[in-house]
Amino acid sequence: MNAVIENILTRRSVRSYLDKQVEKESVELIVKAGRYAPSAMNGQTFQITVVRNPEILKDMYTAIPKYMGTSGEYNFYGAKTLILVSDKKDKEIGQMDCACVAENMFLAAHSLGIGSVWINQFRETSDCEDVRAALNKAGVPAEHKVWVAVALGYPVSKPEDKEKTAAVHWCE
Numbered sequence: 001m002n003a004v005i006e007n008i009l010t011r012r013s014v015r016s017y018l019d020k021q022v023e024k025e026s027v028e029l030i031v032k033a034g035r036y037a038p039s040a041m042n043g044q045t046f047q048i049t050v051v052r053n054p055e056i057l058k059d060m061y062t063a064i065p066k067y068m069g070t071s072g073e074y075n076f077y078g079a080k081t082l083i084l085v086s087d088k089k090d091k092e093i094g095q096m097d098c099a100c101v102a103e104n105m106f107l108a109a110h111s112l113g114i115g116s117v118w119i120n121q122f123r124e125t126s127d128c129e130d131v132r133a134a135l136n137k138a139g140v141p142a143e144h145k146v147w148v149a150v151a152l153g154y155p156v157s158k159p160e161d162k163e164k165t166a167a168v169h170w171c172e
């Protein structure tokens with residue numbers, strides 16, 4: 001099997017990270033992979049925001065649960081790098097562009113031995129006061145919604161190998 005296909009087939013979401021930051025050079029490569037994603041009409045209107053500042057991450061840990069009806073902190077499974085992929089709030093197709101960006105980054109990360117997972121909670125909370133304040137600090141444009149966040153880190157253990165069962169139908 002070629003290496004690209006093998007990388008796709010072996011990627012799994014990682015939900016527990018070592019207390020170790022991902023090297024900046026690796027994050028730069030992962031972000032580059034994200035930037036090379038397809039986008040509708042080649043719009044490339046999304047922004048990729050890399051958050052590694054512990055204070056801003058902490059603001060996010062505490063702000064998100066407030067609006068999700070949960071208690072305590074949500075620390076994105078201990079990831080020390082969080083990549084926010086955002087686009088205009090009212091741009092429906094922007095979320096598809098952002099999903100393509102995220103998938104490129106998941107696969108790039110996996111190819112480098114770095115774990116990742118989709119963090120969805122910013123979609124509903126990007127406009128909530130405390131989350132927005134943290135997004136402002138991080139440099140996410142005010143008119144943007146974070147459609148996807150990508151948590152990155154080194155896995156504590158091998159992630160669960162979920163069976164893939166989605167339907168495939170051929171008509172020849």
Ligand SMILES: Cc1cc2nc3c(=O)[nH]c(=O)nc-3n(C[C@H](O)[C@H](O)[C@H](O)COP(=O)(O)O)c2cc1C
Nearest residue numbers: 011012013014015117118119120121159160161162
């Ligand atoms: C649209 C979308 C939203 C997701 N949101 C979350 C999330 O908020 N938290 C999380 O831990 N995983 C999230 N995931 C990851 C899925 O749970 C995961 O991809 C799925 O269980 C399949 O497992 P795998 O990624 O290991 O193949 C999300 C995935 C997608 C595509």
